[in-house]
Amino acid sequence: MQAKGAHPSFTSRLAFIIVTAGSAIGLGNIWGFTYVAGANGGGGFVLIYLLALAFVAGPAFMAELLIGRMGKASPPNAMKKLREGAKAHLPWQGVAWMGLLSTILVLSFYAVIAGQGMYYGLVALQGGFEGWAEDAVVGLDASFRDAPLMMTFWSAAFMTATAIIVSFDIRTGLEGAGKILMPILFLMLLGLVVYAGQIGDMSSAVDFLFGFHDMQFGPRLFLDAVGQAFFTLGVGVGGIMTYGSYMGDDVNMPRATLWILAADLFVALAAGLAIFPLVFASGVDAAAGPGLVFMTLPLIFSDLPGGAFVAFAFFLLLTFAAVTSSISLLSPTVARLEEAGFRRGPSAAVMAFTVVTVSLLTIMSFADWRDFYPLAAIGLDGMTPFQLIREGVSNIVMPFSGLAYCLIIGWALKRGDVRAALPMKEGGLFTLWYGVMRFVAPAAIAALFIGAMLS
Template sequence: MQAKGAYPSFTSRLAFIIAAAGSAVGLGNVWGFTYVAGQNGGGGFVLIYLLALAFVAGPAFMAEMLIGRMGKASPPTALAKLQASTGSRLRWPSVGWIGLIGTLMVLSFYAVIAGQAMYYGLIALEGGFGGWSESAVTKLDADFKANPWAMALWSAAFMAFTAAIVSFDIRTGIERAGKVMMPLLFIMLIGLVAYSGHTGDMGAAVNFLFGFHEINFSSRLFLEAVGQAFFTLGVGVGGLMTYGSYMGDDVRLPRATFWIVAMDLFVALAAGLAIFPLVFASGVEPTAGPGLVFLTLPIIFAEVPGGAFVAFIFFLLLTFAAVTSSISLLSPTVQRLAEARVSRPVAACLMAGAAVMLSLLTVYSFAGGRGVYPLAAFGLNGMTAFDLIREGVSNFILPLSGLAYCLIIGWALKREVVRAALPMAEGRLFTLWYGVVRFIAPLAITALFIGAVVG
């Protein structure tokens, strides 16, 4: 148990890495990466995605973690402490508050998608999908999205589960959940890759994801890849900063960052190798978009041997991935309320309830509001409330917050202060990372933001 009055922390370096990896591994890896890679032609997207992880999102990831470690508080409070230490007149806590708003925005559509995954998992557990016709799968998806009450109920169930975990102290809740769910997630994912390799067309999937076929490098491709790198790692909304504040002084952050980013990348690529072999073997185009997971794949599951069992494992995997990320998204706002002397159980329930209320916008977008575009008068025609929330986070909050973190570490804080807070065995490694955070990452993030605005 955590000593009363002490700032919460993980029990060990391994516990921190597992929890932080769970924060990074989420729907962005399984749901997001596969459909975005499919829409953008595979190989070229994956190549730029790898470069973005190495030179933009990865360094920004470590910068956000480092700010949390130095501040030892919720994002707004941690940033206020660092601002006070520099004497800057800029309002650094504003970045933290924007991040807290961003966590609720992400949770609002996370909950709806995860709720559908939970519902589909229950259908599969009852023997559903196995031998179903394409029309039956299509009807299931249409009926679910035509029923706002069902979507809201499953969204609330998912957030209740998330709140139950976060309501405990760090070691009993977040740490223990990560230790249980992350190994199971990896086991299920490896099993699905093995199944797809045996049943599907693994050669076509490998060629699609890694082949040096004709690549159409466009500004949109770069934007999608860099944005996806930020989204899969969860950089920019304060969840990582909060986990960084729980980090022990014995954690070697560069090494931990390497392993966390590596696990995040492994899950994304393994998800592609679990899904695309079945897609190509079934003669389905990989460009199905967001419907790849909830419409295209269930149709494929209905055709493969043991389809109901495979579907159950897949949607359980998707649910676990969502939970490990959602607890890190809920943690910053809970920690901030805890600083205001609100108990963790009450804070978790309040913030989960706020996310559920906000999720009604996504529910409406999927149900009766598919043709309703709230900001059409401002040139955003064709974008539902869900589109506005998702792209608002990905194209504005994430890059702007990530840029702020890099500027704080690379320019606002003195180099010797950063160096002292980030001990490394090799000075060259620090110089390389510091140069990337100071120059390369800010330039790339700025280009991403400008491209998103112009595009």
């Protein structure tokens, strides 16, 4: 039993790893990774993505977890507590508040994408997609995106499910959902990989993801790879920090982080191995962009044996992955409202309603605002509100917050306090990790920002 008034925590080390891995694993791995990897040519992008996980996003992920563990509060209060302890003068809480705003922005398009996945799953459950002609699939996508009320309904349905889970206490809601959803997600994904290997062109998919052909490295590729690494891990918006505050004292953070990063990488690559064999076997362009999941794959499912069942399994997988991440994205704002004296259930409901309201920007970007580029005057022509939110958060806010976390851990807090909180013994491994946190990760993020501005 947990003492009344004590800061909530997960029940065990395994529970923490499962739930936090679920936070990291989401639409970024299945929807985001596959279309960004496809758009950037596969192997070269994957190489930079792996390096970004190891030396940039991974250390920032661990830094955010550590701040949560040391602060034991919602992101703004955790940052405030550590700032006061370090006697620092910069407003660290500003980074946390920016992160909380970003959770709403990320969820606003997450809900729309996940809502469409839920709707497609329902269509597949009713026998849809199997044997469909191309115009039927195109028509389904067009009818969904031309109906703002329908998109709003499904976005609200997804956020209602998220809010219900978050409204329960930490162990019943977040931990309970993670223990159920994560094993199912892994089994479904492995099943789809096996199926794709039997039906599709696995050798071409492996060559595409891990072969290095005509690689053209430039600032945009590096920014996309690092942004995707941050997006798949969910670093920089406060969800990981909140979960870090729920971490038990018995958890060895470096070891747990390795397990979480391995699970995140496995799901991203497995998603690629589940999708690209089908793509190549069908002669479809891998660089189909964001429409890969909702336009290209349904066309492929229509020609497959048992296509309706495969489509249902895939969109159920997509929904489960979205839920495991959305509960972590909703949790930081709910935790902050709890600290302000509001009850958890109403707080979750209010924040879910806020997300659905903001999601209208993405909904209209898919509907009547397809050609509306609000920041065209400052050189961002061709970017709808959805694209501005998606790229702004993943390519700017998340890396910037990750940079701040690394600087706080590597420079502002005492080395001994950081080492004890991990915990790690003084010596080679800690010195290497601390050097990455102080020098490598901040320098890499700063160089990417400079490169992006000069490109």
